[in-house]
Amino acid sequence: MSMFHIIIALGAVGALIFLVGIAKGAVGALRSGHDTDADSEAGVVDSGHYGFTAAFAVVASAVVIALAGVAPGLIYLGPLLAIVTAAGVGTAFLVEGH
């Protein structure tokens, strides 16, 4: 099975996660979007610390690009991670509010 076919298969999985997520999100938005009650949590902002994880993401992106210049097969890291992005957005809908 070539890398192209693997990416198609994984892409389908990533797209499915995305679509399940966005469907949940759309239903939730339609239910709460018209709610004119004042946001009882206005001004309450997540105070989690993202410094290290943000730094990790920045460094990881640099490493992935550098790896494309190390071995030819690692050129496919970009497309593979793009599928992770789609799945990630879908996951964001699923973990919303938790």
Added chain:
Amino acid sequence: MDKTSLLATPGLTPSVGFAAMIGLGLFLLVLSFLIRRALVRNTHDFIIANRKIGLGFGVGSVIAVWTWAMAVMMSSAMTYKWGLSGLFWFVVPNGFAVMAMIPFARLLRRNMPQGYTISEFVEYRFGHSKVASGIVTVTMIFGILLEILINLKGTSVVISTVFAIDWKIAAIVGILCVLTYSYFGGLWTSVMTGTLNTLMVTVPAAIVVAAVYHNINGGTEAVFQAVQAADQRNLSVLRPDAAAGFGITLAFGLLAATVADQTFWQKVWSIKSREVTRTFFWAGALFYPIPICLGMLGLVGIAYGLAPSDIGGDIAAIGPYVVSHIGLPLFLVVVYVLAILAACYSTIDGASAALSSVVAVDIVRRYWPCTAEGRLFMITKLSMFAGGAVALGIVLSGADFTTLVLTTYALKTAVLLPLVLAIIWPRTNTLGFVGGISLAILFGMSIRSVYGELIGTLSILGISGATVIIAGLLGREQFSLASLRNVGNLIESVPPNASPAGLHPAPAASGGN
């Protein structure tokens, strides 16, 4: 790898191109109607989505508005021009720029939870200074217009390259498609269609890039060897000329493009407050793979020895040229085009939504506070058409793509440090803020035109930041950000036929300048 073997995929007729542009527009228009019917009743819904956007749509829409024609086409172009160093300098600061919003977004959302625009923050921060808020409003409008026209130019480049449609026609059709659907739902439409468009620039884009390499005799190995043979430095991320040539300048410019952009601040105030921080982190991190994936097309351009003259003169066309000439089946080329269009449409849409918020809050409500809700709603929506028309006019004039981008970044760079300091440093005062931006534009832009991008950018940052700091140290004022918690909803969520609504008087800020 012989570039003469590259031939246009058969069937890429202008009709197919128009079908792609208009078809995508119609699909999004139907969605827009449904969204408007369900979620949009008034200006408040239109410009701030009733502050009900959750994590999912927040992440998806932030990625969508940040995935400009830049991310999907310039990533390939910079790789083509500088090798992996070009991709490195283009990509790494890009995702960071989104995540860099986090501390500022958190501060303002906590202390000014009912805000709408960054210009509004500046107005209250500096004691209702019309000059300070006016400068920021003008900068925001200018930045939004350039955002629209850059992506409109991107649309015209890809359509004209792949389908041989006159680029001016492509630009006209493109802007009409976007404005038609975004007119109906404002921010909710932008957020939902943008999130859907994020799917287009991920999975289909990944499949197309993989297909390109699959279609090359020898695949990634052959491309790798050819790229290395063309220039050893192509596979290195450590080329100093890439850093000096555009990388460092772009890095600062990208920071300015998020922190000093109403498109992102509109998201800050429209996303549920508990999800703001997470949204910008997830969006920044998940954004990275998109330009990395599409950047790999630039390596193919190098491998085939393509010259800019082979692809119409604009290196931004390298991605579309490779995809449409490598021998892919017609439907995959169309999928790629739809991915690019999705990126461009969603960014133009998001920018138009941001423009509507600026017009409603920073212009109409500020200067004509007694405007009835119905009229305000109509003006807000029509402002999107005005912005699109201006952007279209500039694009049709034929300005160079790269020049437009670098000019945008330079102007926003002048606002960046003063704005950051206004948020985090209590001693920033009006004189320093206004003076810093003005002097940076006046002298920094002149230095830039003489000494180039790098020195120009550093000069702009230095002049603007130093002016703010010096003025702040010389002055005695201290501003309490917490005083902005009393700023109320400027645009009430009222039925469209509500009677004329006056400006909701915000309680006087305490501890201000």
